[in-house]
Amino acid sequence: MSGDLSNEIFTEIYQAHLDYMVLVFRDQHLDREQHKVFGRRFGRLHVHPTNHVGTRDDEILVVKTSAKSTYTAGDTWHTDVTCDEYPPLGSMLYITETPECGGGDTLYADMYLAYELLSDKMKQMLEGMTAVHDGGIPYVGLYNTVPPEGGYARNEHPVIVTHPETGKKVLYVNSGFTSHIKGLKPFESRALLDMLYQHIAQTPSLTCRVEWQPNTLTFWDNRCTQHHAIWDYHPYSRYGERVSIVADKRPSA
Numbered sequence: 001m002s003g004d005l006s007n008e009i010f011t012e013i014y015q016a017h018l019d020y021m022v023l024v025f026r027d028q029h030l031d032r033e034q035h036k037v038f039g040r041r042f043g044r045l046h047v048h049p050t051n052h053v054g055t056r057d058d059e060i061l062v063v064k065t066s067a068k069s070t071y072t073a074g075d076t077w078h079t080d081v082t083c084d085e086y087p088p089l090g091s092m093l094y095i096t097e098t099p100e101c102g103g104g105d106t107l108y109a110d111m112y113l114a115y116e117l118l119s120d121k122m123k124q125m126l127e128g129m130t131a132v133h134d135g136g137i138p139y140v141g142l143y144n145t146v147p148p149e150g151g152y153a154r155n156e157h158p159v160i161v162t163h164p165e166t167g168k169k170v171l172y173v174n175s176g177f178t179s180h181i182k183g184l185k186p187f188e189s190r191a192l193l194d195m196l197y198q199h200i201a202q203t204p205s206l207t208c209r210v211e212w213q214p215n216t217l218t219f220w221d222n223r224c225t226q227h228h229a230i231w232d233y234h235p236y237s238r239y240g241e242r243v244s245i246v247a248d249k250r251p252s253a
């Protein structure tokens with residue numbers, strides 16, 4: 001996946017990510033530049049909000065957990081960076097070190113199917129609703145990072161969005177970033193969000209599970225999936241690097 005891909009192979013991968021949502025490439029040997037070049041085939045690379053303090057290479061998000069960690073990134077169902085006005089269209093996580101004890105898998109959930117499995121009455125109720133997505137929830141509340149001046153991004157997106165390329169509907173709230181649904185009383189918003197999160201967490205048929213091996217790169221369509229990193233390997237370590245690709249369209253109904 002060094003980026004020296006023929007147009008033919010690129011088109012095949014592009015179509016596969018729309019068809020399957022989560023693609024797993026084993027035995028990849030990439031340096032940072034090659035990882036970024038592969039990402040750029042799909043669009044402009046995203047700079048993660050927590051990289052605002054300036055890293056050597058700010059398009060790379062380091063995903064590192066060790067015995068000293070107090071949290072592991074992504075250890076809850078979420079869609080990447082939905083606090084942004086233009087959340088990433090996809091992310092590519094390249095894991096090079098897996099825990100010696102095993103584990104450290106990542107779960108992915110299909111948000112097309114999550115939408116489809118709702119009753120018609122629930123779909124009708126959610127259509128037209130808007131939710132607020134707040135970067136402070138994970139980045140301050142969970143990761144305790146220092147926010148940039150003015151705070152982390154906070155944006156509104158429809159609760160049900162239409163995937164810009166497949167035209168299919170997607171359930172678009174996630175426990176990582178969504179603070180509330182606009183226009184509802186706080187207790188109504190909480191109950192509705194909790195019901196939708198339970199639906200995701202309690203429906204195994206929505207999910208697949210990636211069992212990482214060193215040098216695995218996984219590319220997911222962030223517009224129609226959620227994922228959950230499983231931290232079941234303390235005190236062992238896991239290391240990877242992620243690039244994400246900025247979408248050129250806002251999530252819209």
Ligand code: SIN
Binds near residue numbers: 073093
């Ligand atoms: C993330 O991108 O949320 C991290 C996922 C993982 O570490 O498996």
